[in-house]
Amino acid sequence: MLSTLIWLPILGALTIPLIPLRFLKLAALTISGLGLAWSLWIAINFNLAEPLLQFPEFLPWLDVLGLNYQLGVDGLSLPLLVLNSFLTWIAIYSSKEQIERPRLFYSLILLVAGGVAGAFLAQNLLLFFLFYEVELVPFYLLISIWGGEKRNYAAIKFLLYTAVSGALILAAFLSLVWVQGAESFAYEAVMGNALPAWLQIVLLGLILVGFGIKIPLVPLHTWLPDTYVAASTPIAILLGGVLAKLGAYGIFRFGLGLFPDAWATLAPGLATWAAVSVLYGATVAIAQKDIKRMVAYSSIGHMGYILLGGAALTDLSLVGAVSQMVAHGLILAILFHLVGVIETKVGTRELDVLNGLMNPIRGLPFVSALLILGGMASAGIPGLVGFISEFLVFQGSYAIFPAQTLLCVVGTGLTAVYFVILLNRTCFGKLDNAIAYFPKVEWNERVPALILVLVIFYFGIQPSGLVRWPESTTAAMIAAAPNLPSAIIAQPPTPTLAADVPDLIAQ
Amino acid sequence: MTTATLNPPNTKIPPSTHEFAEVIHRLEAGGSMLPDTPENLMQIIGIYKAYAVPMDFYWRDLLYIAERVFLNPLPAFKYFLPQEYLDLHNHYAGDTADLRIWRGEATAHPELLEFMAKGEMKQNLPKIFHHLWHDRINMEFAEECMRAMLWHRGMGGQFDPYLDTDEYKANADRAIRAYFKGNPIMLGLYKAFPDMFYEQVRQLSYYANLGLFWEIMAPVFFEMSDIYDEGGFKGVPDAMNFLVNGIFAIAGRPIYHHVYIDGECYEIIPKSKGFTWLYEAALPYVEAVFYRTSPFRGTKSYNAQANQVPSDQKDFHYGILYADVFPVGSAGIPPTLLMQDMLHFLPPYLLDYYKQYCRGDDDMLIQLGITFQRSMYNVTSAVIQALRTALLYPLDDQDPDHLMANRQFFEAQMDRFKRPEARLRNIQSQDYR
Numbered sequence: 001m002l003s004t005l006i007w008l009p010i011l012g013a014l015t016i017p018l019i020p021l022r023f024l025k026l027a028a029l030t031i032s033g034l035g036l037a038w039s040l041w042i043a044i045n046f047n048l049a050e051p052l053l054q055f056p057e058f059l060p061w062l063d064v065l066g067l068n069y070q071l072g073v074d075g076l077s078l079p080l081l082v083l084n085s086f087l088t089w090i091a092i093y094s095s096k097e098q099i100e101r102p103r104l105f106y107s108l109i110l111l112v113a114g115g116v117a118g119a120f121l122a123q124n125l126l127l128f129f130l131f132y133e134v135e136l137v138p139f140y141l142l143i144s145i146w147g148g149e150k151r152n153y154a155a156i157k158f159l160l161y162t163a164v165s166g167a168l169i170l171a172a173f174l175s176l177v178w179v180q181g182a183e184s185f186a187y188e189a190v191m192g193n194a195l196p197a198w199l200q201i202v203l204l205g206l207i208l209v210g211f212g213i214k215i216p217l218v219p220l221h222t223w224l225p226d227t228y229v230a231a232s233t234p235i236a237i238l239l240g241g242v243l244a245k246l247g248a249y250g251i252f253r254f255g256l257g258l259f260p261d262a263w264a265t266l267a268p269g270l271a272t273w274a275a276v277s278v279l280y281g282a283t284v285a286i287a288q289k290d291i292k293r294m295v296a297y298s299s300i301g302h303m304g305y306i307l308l309g310g311a312a313l314t315d316l317s318l319v320g321a322v323s324q325m326v327a328h329g330l331i332l333a334i335l336f337h338l339v340g341v342i343e344t345k346v347g348t349r350e351l352d353v354l355n356g357l358m359n360p361i362r363g364l365p366f367v368s369a370l371l372i373l374g375g376m377a378s379a380g381i382p383g384l385v386g387f388i389s390e391f392l393v394f395q396g397s398y399a400i401f402p403a404q405t406l407l408c409v410v411g412t413g414l415t416a417v418y419f420v421i422l423l424n425r426t427c428f429g430k431l432d433n434a435i436a437y438f439p440k441v442e443w444n445e446r447v448p449a450l451i452l453v454l455v456i457f458y459f460g461i462q463p464s465g466l467v468r469w470p471e472s473t474t475a476a477m478i479a480a481a482p483n484l485p486s487a488i489i490a491q492p493p494t495p496t497l498a499a500d501v502p503d504l505i506a507q
Numbered sequence: 508m509t510t511a512t513l514n515p516p517n518t519k520i521p522p523s524t525h526e527f528a529e530v531i532h533r534l535e536a537g538g539s540m541l542p543d544t545p546e547n548l549m550q551i552i553g554i555y556k557a558y559a560v561p562m563d564f565y566w567r568d569l570l571y572i573a574e575r576v577f578l579n580p581l582p583a584f585k586y587f588l589p590q591e592y593l594d595l596h597n598h599y600a601g602d603t604a605d606l607r608i609w610r611g612e613a614t615a616h617p618e619l620l621e622f623m624a625k626g627e628m629k630q631n632l633p634k635i636f637h638h639l640w641h642d643r644i645n646m647e648f649a650e651e652c653m654r655a656m657l658w659h660r661g662m663g664g665q666f667d668p669y670l671d672t673d674e675y676k677a678n679a680d681r682a683i684r685a686y687f688k689g690n691p692i693m694l695g696l697y698k699a700f701p702d703m704f705y706e707q708v709r710q711l712s713y714y715a716n717l718g719l720f721w722e723i724m725a726p727v728f729f730e731m732s733d734i735y736d737e738g739g740f741k742g743v744p745d746a747m748n749f750l751v752n753g754i755f756a757i758a759g760r761p762i763y764h765h766v767y768i769d770g771e772c773y774e775i776i777p778k779s780k781g782f783t784w785l786y787e788a789a790l791p792y793v794e795a796v797f798y799r800t801s802p803f804r805g806t807k808s809y810n811a812q813a814n815q816v817p818s819d820q821k822d823f824h825y826g827i828l829y830a831d832v833f834p835v836g837s838a839g840i841p842p843t844l845l846m847q848d849m850l851h852f853l854p855p856y857l858l859d860y861y862k863q864y865c866r867g868d869d870d871m872l873i874q875l876g877i878t879f880q881r882s883m884y885n886v887t888s889a890v891i892q893a894l895r896t897a898l899l900y901p902l903d904d905q906d907p908d909h910l911m912a913n914r915q916f917f918e919a920q921m922d923r924f925k926r927p928e929a930r931l932r933n934i935q936s937q938d939y940r
Binding site: 356360 | 806831833834835836837865866869870872873933939
C-alpha cells in the first residue's frame with residue numbers, strides 16, 4: 001500500500017519521457033493526482049488511536065548491510081506524506097506551460113516526489129538515507145537548469161550543503177548502529193537509550209547539525225536564501241514546502257525518537273536556538289528588498305517554531321510543531337506561487353519598483369488579495385492555519401521555556417512587520433503608469449493559490465482536521481522520553497473530555 | 508505623429524522656446540493639442556459617440572431635477588426620468604430645432620432608450636429593479652460636475668454673481684413658497700433658515716445651467732460621429748474646427764432656470780437676463796470640470812497638515828486634463844462612473860480597437876478613459892482656438908505683433924500644463940493607452 005506512494009511517481013518519472021509533448025503536463029498532473037488521491041485514501045484508513053506504525057511493509061533486501069525495505073506510517077509522517085503529494089501536484093500545476101526540456105523537468109519532479117515519500121515512510125535508517133540522498137541530484141538539476149539568475153552558484157551551494165548534511169547524518173547512523181552492535185538498521189532496533197549519555201549527545205548533535213542544514217537552522221541556513229531565490233516557482237514550492245519538512249521530520253524522528261534522554265538534556269539549548277532562528281529570520285527579512293528573499297527568510301523564521309515545539313516536548317507543543325510543518329508548507333507554497341506570478345507578470349521582484357498591484361483593472365487584484373491572505377496566514381492571524389499551529393506551540397512551550405517562547409512571540413510580531421512592509425509596497429500605493437501594462441493573469445495561474453487558500457482557511461477555522469493526525473503518535477513519543485523538561489514542572493493531570501464523561505453521567 | 512508641424516507655420520516670428528513648443532506651433536498652424544493621426548481621430552470620434560448617449564440622459568435628467576423635482580426634500584426617484592422628459596425635444600436636433608446641429612431625432616437617442624429598457628442584463632424589468640441592481644446610467648457623475656461648477660463659482664461671466672442678488676432671491680422666494688404651499692413644516696423651516704433654501708435653489712440653477720450646456724454638446728457629438736461615419740473628417744483639426752464653429756454658432760443660446768409647479772412656470776432666472784451659453788455655461792464648465800474639479804478621495808489626502816490640496820481654488824488641477832486614468836475602477840476615483848457609462852455605448856470599431864491592446868476586454872474601462880482624455884484635449888483645443896478667435900487675431904494674420912500676441916496667448920494656456928500631473932505630454936504618444 002505505502003509502496004505505491006513511492007513507486008507510482010518514480011515509475012511515472014521513468015515513463016513520462018515516452019509521452020507526447022502536449023500531453024506531458026497532463027500526464028504529470030495525473031500521476032501526481034493519483035499519488036495525492038492514494039495518500040488521502042491512506043489518511044482516511046489511518047487509525048487515529050494507534051500511536052505506532054500502520055500499514056507496515058517489509059521486504060528483506062541486503063541483509064549483509066542490514067538494509068531492508070521496511071515501510072510504515074504513523075501520525076508524525078502521515079500529514080507530511082499528504083503534504084508532499086499535495087504540493088507536488090500544486091508545483092506541477094503551477095509550472096509554466098511552455099517550459100524548456102519538459103520531459104526532464106516533470107521526470108525530476110516526480111522522482112523527487114517518490115523520494116520524499118520514501119524518506120517519510122522508511123523505517124530503516126539506511127533506507128531513509130538512500131531516499132534522502134535521492135533528492136540531492138534532481139534538485140540540483142531543477143535549480144541549475146530552470147532557475148533564475150545566479151542559478152549555478154545557488155545550485156552548487158545547495159548541493160554542497162546538502163551533501164554535507166547527508167554525510168553527517170550517515171555518520172550518525174553508522175556510529176549508532178556500530179556502537180550498539182545492532183544486526184540491522186531497522187528503526188526499532190537502534191533506539192539509543194542504552195548508550196552512555198555523552199555518546200547520545202554527540203550523536204544527537206550530529207543529527208541536529210545534519211538535519212539543521214536542511215531545515216535550516218540559523219548558522220546553517222546560508223544556502224537557503226540563494227537557493228530559494230534562484231529556483232523557479234514550482235521548485236521553490238517543493239524546496240520550501242517539502243524538503244525543509246524532511247529536515248524537521250528527520251530531527252523529530254531520529255533526534256527525538258532515537259535519543260529522547262539526550263534530547264531532554266539539550267532541550268533548553270534547542271529552545272534558545274529556536275528563538276534565535278525565529279528572531280534572526282524575521283529581522284533579516286525586514287531588511288530585504290527582494291520579495292522572494294523576504295519569503296525565503298520568513299521560512300527560516302517559521303522553522304524555528306517547529307524546533308521550539310519539539311524542544312518543549314509537551315503534548316500540545318509537539319502537536320503544534322507537526323501542524324506548523326504542514327501550515328508552513330501550505331503558506332510557503334502559496335507565497336512562492338504568488339511571488340512567482342507577480343514576477344512573471346510585472347517582470348520584477350524589487351520592493352522599490354513594485355507598487356499598486358491592487359489596482360482592480362490594470363494591476364493584479366486577485367493575486368494581491370491572495371498575497372495579503374498568505375501574508376496574514378504567515379504572520380499568525382487568527383482564522384488562518386498559521387495561527388493555529390503557532391498558538392499550539394506557544395501554549396505548549398510557555399510553561400517549559402517561558403523566555404524562549406516570549407522571544408518567539410516577538411518573532412511573530414516581527415513577521416507581521418515585514419509582511420506589512422511587503423504588502424504595503426507591492427499591493428498598495430499607485431501603479432507606475434510608465435510600466436503598468438502587465439499581461440493579465442489567466443485563471444489556471446490562479447487555481448493553485450485558490451486551492452491553497454481554501455485549505456489554509458479550512459484548517460484555520462476547523463483545526464481538528466489538521467491536529468488530530470499526529471496526536472496519538474506525539475503522545476507516545478513523549479511517553480518514551482522519561483526525562484522530560486515537562487516533567488521538571490509538576491503539572492496537574494490535564495482533564496480530558498473522555499475522563500470527565502462518566503462523572504457527568506453520574507451527576 | 509506628424510512631423511510637418513514640427514516647424515513653425517510661418518517665419519514671421521521666431522520659434523517658440525516653450526516646453527511645449529511643438530504643441531504651440533501646431534496650434535498656430537490651426538491644429539489641435541492632440542496630434543493629427545487617423546488613429547487619434549478614430550478614437551476621439553468614437554468616444555464622442557459613447558459619451559453623447561449618456562450625456563443625452565444627463566441633460567434631460569438635470570433639467571428634470573432643476574425644473575420638476577426642485578426642492579423635494581426626499582428626491583428618491585430623481586433619476587427616474589418621466590416619459591415627457593425623454594420625449595423632450597432637443598433644441599438643436601430634429602425637425603423642430605432652433606438650429607439643427609444633429610440631423611437625427613430630437614427625442615432621446617434610441618440607444619439610450621434601449622439601454623434604459625433592458626440595461627446590461629438585457630431584460631425588460633421594471634425600472635426600479637434596474638436601478639437597484641445598479642444597471643443604469645450613473646447620474647451621480649453629472650451631479651458631481653454640476654457641483655464642481657457650483658462650488659468653484661466666480662470663473663467669469665454674469666450668471667454666478669446673479670445668484671447672490673436680491674432679484675434672484677425674490678424669484679426664488681416665490682418659487683419656494685409655491686412649491687411648499689400647504690406644507691407648514693417646510694414653510695416654517697424656510698422662515699427659520701431662508702439661506703439654506705436659497706443655497707439649494709442656487710444648486711438647482713446650476714443643474715439647469717449644466718443641463719442646458721449638455722443639451723448642445725450631445726447633438727454636436729452625435730453629428731460629429733455621423734459625419735465621421737460618412738467619411739467627412741479628414742483629420743483631428745477638422746474635428747476640432749467643427750467644434751469651434753459649433754461653439755460660435757451656439758454661443759448666444761440663452762441660459763435660464765425655469766421651475767414648473769402645479770402647471771405654472773416660475774422664472775427663477777428668466778431668459779430676459781440675457782445669459783448666454785458660451786460665457787455662462789461653456790467656459791465655466793471647461794474651467795470647472797476639465798481643469799479643476801476636486802481632488803479624488805482615492806488619490807489625495809484632504810489632511811490640512813499634509814498640504815496636498817491647494818488652498819486656492821484656482822490652483823486645483825484635478826480635471827480630466829490632469830486625471831490619472833489608471834486607477835479607474837478603484838475606490839475613490841469619481842471618473843469611473845462616467846467610464847462605466849460610456850462602456851455601454853462604444854461603437855464597434857472602438858471595441859475592436861481596444862480588444863487588440865493591453866488586456867483587451869478586461870481593461871477596456873481604462874483604455875476608453877485614456878481615449879476620453881485624448882478627446883477632451885481636443886475639445887479643450889477647440890475652446891482655446893475659439894477664445895483666440897474671439898479675443899485675438901486670425902492665425903493667418905500678417906502682422907508679426909498680432910502673431911506674437913497669439914503666441915503669448917497659446918503659451919499662457921500651455922503654461923497650465925506644465926504641472927507634472929498634466930497628461931498633455933502623454934497624449935502626444937500612442938504608447939499611452
